[in-house]
Amino acid sequence: MRLADPTELSKERETIMTDLTRRKMLTVTAASAATAVGSVNFTEPAVADDEADIGLFVKLSAALTGIDESKLAPSVDPIQIKREYYTKAKKHNPAFDGLMQIIRDDPTHAADAANKVMNNSDKDIQFLGRSIILAWYLGAWYERKNLETPPPTPPVPALEVVSKAAYTQAWTWRVAQAHPMGYSELRFGYWSNEPLPLDTFIKS
Amino acid sequence: MCAEKVRKFDAVIVGSGISGVLIAKVLGKAGKKVLILEAGEKLPPDINSYMNRFLLATAKVPESPYPPELFTKGELTDPGTVKAGRPTVLSLGPKSKDGKKSFGDWTDPTQSYFIQKGPLAFGSTYERLNGGTSRHWLGTSLRFVPNDFEMKSKFHPKESGFVDWPVKYHHLERWYADAEKEIGVSADADEQNYLGIKFSSPYPMPKIPLSRVDMAVDKAMAAVKVPVPGLDKIAWKVSSTPAARNSQPYQDRRVCAGNTNCIPICPIQAKYDPSVTMAEALRTGNVEVWYDSVASQVAVDGDGKVTGIDFLRHNRERGHVTGKIYILAGNAIETPRLLLMSKNNGRTRDGVANSGKHKFVGKYLMDHPLYLAWALMPEGQPVWGYRGPLSTAGIEVARDGGFRRNHGAFRVEIGNEGWNFPIGDPDTTTIDFVNGLNFSQLNPEKKALFGPDLVAALNTNLTRQFRLGFLVEQSPDATNTVTLSDQYKDGLGLPRPQINYNLSNYTKQGLAAAEKTATAIFNSMGANEFTSAPADDDPSSFAWPGSKFGRLKYFGAGHIVGTHRMGDDPSNSATNSMQRSWDHDNLYLVGSGAFPTVATANPTLTLAALCLRTADYLVKKVLK
Numbered sequence: 001m002r003l004a005d006p007t008e009l010s011k012e013r014e015t016i017m018t019d020l021t022r023r024k025m026l027t028v029t030a031a032s033a034a035t036a037v038g039s040v041n042f043t044e045p046a047v048a049d050d051e052a053d054i055g056l057f058v059k060l061s062a063a064l065t066g067i068d069e070s071k072l073a074p075s076v077d078p079i080q081i082k083r084e085y086y087t088k089a090k091k092h093n094p095a096f097d098g099l100m101q102i103i104r105d106d107p108t109h110a111a112d113a114a115n116k117v118m119n120n121s122d123k124d125i126q127f128l129g130r131s132i133i134l135a136w137y138l139g140a141w142y143e144r145k146n147l148e149t150p151p152p153t154p155p156v157p158a159l160e161v162v163s164k165a166a167y168t169q170a171w172t173w174r175v176a177q178a179h180p181m182g183y184s185e186l187r188f189g190y191w192s193n194e195p196l197p198l199d200t201f202i203k204s
Numbered sequence: 205m206c207a208e209k210v211r212k213f214d215a216v217i218v219g220s221g222i223s224g225v226l227i228a229k230v231l232g233k234a235g236k237k238v239l240i241l242e243a244g245e246k247l248p249p250d251i252n253s254y255m256n257r258f259l260l261a262t263a264k265v266p267e268s269p270y271p272p273e274l275f276t277k278g279e280l281t282d283p284g285t286v287k288a289g290r291p292t293v294l295s296l297g298p299k300s301k302d303g304k305k306s307f308g309d310w311t312d313p314t315q316s317y318f319i320q321k322g323p324l325a326f327g328s329t330y331e332r333l334n335g336g337t338s339r340h341w342l343g344t345s346l347r348f349v350p351n352d353f354e355m356k357s358k359f360h361p362k363e364s365g366f367v368d369w370p371v372k373y374h375h376l377e378r379w380y381a382d383a384e385k386e387i388g389v390s391a392d393a394d395e396q397n398y399l400g401i402k403f404s405s406p407y408p409m410p411k412i413p414l415s416r417v418d419m420a421v422d423k424a425m426a427a428v429k430v431p432v433p434g435l436d437k438i439a440w441k442v443s444s445t446p447a448a449r450n451s452q453p454y455q456d457r458r459v460c461a462g463n464t465n466c467i468p469i470c471p472i473q474a475k476y477d478p479s480v481t482m483a484e485a486l487r488t489g490n491v492e493v494w495y496d497s498v499a500s501q502v503a504v505d506g507d508g509k510v511t512g513i514d515f516l517r518h519n520r521e522r523g524h525v526t527g528k529i530y531i532l533a534g535n536a537i538e539t540p541r542l543l544l545m546s547k548n549n550g551r552t553r554d555g556v557a558n559s560g561k562h563k564f565v566g567k568y569l570m571d572h573p574l575y576l577a578w579a580l581m582p583e584g585q586p587v588w589g590y591r592g593p594l595s596t597a598g599i600e601v602a603r604d605g606g607f608r609r610n611h612g613a614f615r616v617e618i619g620n621e622g623w624n625f626p627i628g629d630p631d632t633t634t635i636d637f638v639n640g641l642n643f644s645q646l647n648p649e650k651k652a653l654f655g656p657d658l659v660a661a662l663n664t665n666l667t668r669q670f671r672l673g674f675l676v677e678q679s680p681d682a683t684n685t686v687t688l689s690d691q692y693k694d695g696l697g698l699p700r701p702q703i704n705y706n707l708s709n710y711t712k713q714g715l716a717a718a719e720k721t722a723t724a725i726f727n728s729m730g731a732n733e734f735t736s737a738p739a740d741d742d743p744s745s746f747a748w749p750g751s752k753f754g755r756l757k758y759f760g761a762g763h764i765v766g767t768h769r770m771g772d773d774p775s776n777s778a779t780n781s782m783q784r785s786w787d788h789d790n791l792y793l794v795g796s797g798a799f800p801t802v803a804t805a806n807p808t809l810t811l812a813a814l815c816l817r818t819a820d821y822l823v824k825k826v827l828k
Binding site: 129178 | 255256258259260261262264413414415416419451459460461462463464465469471588589590591592593596620621622624627628630631632634635638639641643652654655656657658659662663666667739
């Protein structure tokens with residue numbers, strides 16, 4: 001015996017998921033990532049002195065990416081992808097210190113700081129800003145040399161996918177109102193319906 | 205020599221892909237003792253190791269989740285070092301020039317497993333591990349249309365290339381139905397009964413719903429006008445694609461969650477792969493699998509009887525295994541390779557199953573050369589790709605018609621993955637807008653954006669992307685061949701496959717018709733086409749004055765077909781309709797290599813139907 005038309009079922013499920021997603025998306029995302037990916041690669045915890053800087057790094061990252069801080073680094077955050085990117089970026093000194101100093105100087109105006117980073121006369125700082133944006137968006141780390149001197153045809157080579165979790169948490173998919181390929185949190189038939197509004201994905 | 209040589213089986217099967225495991229399961233359930241020799245590694249306890257490999261891959265190509273490793277120290281792994289090698293789409297790059305090594309040079313044996321002799325590149329790849337290439341298949345499970353089986357009598361009565369199949373649609377109909385149940389196909393028979401296709405029973409699961417992309421294409425169909433004779437009168441229509449993808453729980457597997465990752469790997473196994481059937485075969489208690497066992501020769505005695513299979517372990521230990529019957533279920537390149545390697549000290553100088561005047565083994569290599577076109581919907585009309593299964597619908601109405609006298613037919617696959625296939629998106633467009641590039645053609649001013657401007661640019665562009673893939677019927681040509689390289693060997697010292705490949709005028713005309721059809725569909729949708737011109741040195745392209753670029757590019761569809769064709773007489777084929785070698789009555793050559801013509805749909809369902817038919821014959825007539 002057949003079940004009902006799956007299109008009808010999917011509509012019903014989309015309603016359920018809409019509610020679930022709106023209220024619990026962050027928790028579900030985090031929990032699902034931890035189970036689906038298996039062992040999440042936590043980088044070594046930053047030393048205590050870094051904690052404040054990590055907060056500023058997220059604040060600056062939000063301004064650079066256009067995605068809310070609480071989405072990049074939710075208060076309940078078992079994935080801690082921010083630490084992976086912070087650790088990655090920190091290896092690029094002195095540009096990293098220069099970049100962080102900009103947000104330290106005026107943490108209340110992150111958008112201005114982002115503007116200073118992306119239009120900085122120091123190309124190391126400017127390209128580190130691009131690398132940080134691309135890490136959040138694609139989960140991969142791009143070095144300045146590959147961004148500044150791209151090949152004649154795509155792809156621009158990435159140094160590496162930062163981690164399994166980084167791929168599944170990449171924001172470009174959410175900005176497309178979708179999900180990473182290979183990492184759907186939705187249910188059968190959702191693709192027949194319009195996605196949730198963009199703001200649901202990137203704003204608190 | 206391995207100790208296993210003393211064991212005797214009813215059937216020895218080479219290859220654990222879908223053909224091999226379907227037959228193994230049927231024989232095992234009938235109480236027959238079966239051994240499968242698999243060249244690749246043992247199946248891991250779950251797919252997490254493959255999934256993790258995919259997640260960390262910088263190049264997420266169809267082969268990326270599976271061993272062997274694609275890269276060694278940043279370079280493509282030298283296939284001469286690999287024990288059970290396989291091709292990769294990364295080895296389809298232009299030929300090196302000016303003394304500088306080109307990444308993926310298609311002619312470079314240190315980068316390409318195939319020894320490609322051209323003149324054009326053969327673009328399809330496969331896997332050699334448990335489950336075979338159906339590890340990374342899309343799941344499309346269309347039936348062929350009746351005329352696909354009768355190309356000679358219906359369209360080309362006076363030509364030697366096209367042949368009729370020894371079986372017709374009505375012979376296969378019940379086996380199609382069995383295959384659909386076996387692998388779990390979701391579709392609606394009332395929607396699939398076009399171009400003469402008839403159904404005796406319903407599909408086991410309801411159809412997969414259309415995506416927003418499908419709906420947008422469908423909405424424009426009524427106004428499509430294709431300026432190609434024979435295609436100009438077609439009533440264009442979108443239909444849901446039958447897929448081996450669960451729309452309900454089935455075979456203890458989950459319902460599809462739309463991971464948009466059928467190729468290369470479904471993370472929840474909602475898509476059928478042969479490990480499902482393998483598990484059922486093993487549960488019969490009559491089926492064994494030996495991994496790490498690369499068949500190296502089909503041994504034949506002086507009377508033409510196959511007496512065993514020689515194989516090599518990856519550590520080069522040799523083995524030999526015997527059975528009553530032997531079933532080669534590699535793929536349409538590895539099976540002829542094995543046959544051609546089997547010289548038997550000169551008794552079978554031209555290879556096994558390859559006697560007679562015409563010598564069909566390795567000839568008539570075919571694919572569905574795929575024409576890829578992509579476009580952007582108008583502002584304010586998103587279609588929201590990157591959601592749902594990779595493809596949920598297609599256009600099937602151009603799969604048959606009088607135009608097949610002149611050019612290849614085609615089906616159109618509607619993609620749900622934005623411009624991932626065409627340009628590697630969303631990565632390429634994202635990098636463009638962050639880094640001030642224009643590889644995507646979406647950032648002509650080469651702006652480097654950040655913050656809300658970046659979000660807005662990416663959202664409006666990524667949500668309007670879509671692509672169409674045209675799978676074009678290739679004519680059978682005796683000069684498209686798989687032979688053995690006399691110079692290059694794999695990591696076990698076995699000769700690598702050498703490919704000669706070209707496209708006939710019939711096939712090129714089909715690709716040209718596909719190009720015009722794509723543009724007509726985009727125009728009807730009001731979409732802005734972004735299909736780009738192929739580079740002159742792209743080995744998967746050819747000059748075509750009628751093309752808008754003066755050149756046409758094609759991709760491999762992964763549909764490797766024709767190299768041990770079946771027929772009704774030894775003068776026109778390597779096997780009979782039961783896929784039994786004309787030369788050796790205890791040898792069967794199964795899989796899509798048995799197809800006499802490539803037809804107009806993805807081959808897996810048809811090869812599954814043929815294998816179930818052969819397995820039934822083996823149980824009732826041969827091993828009774």
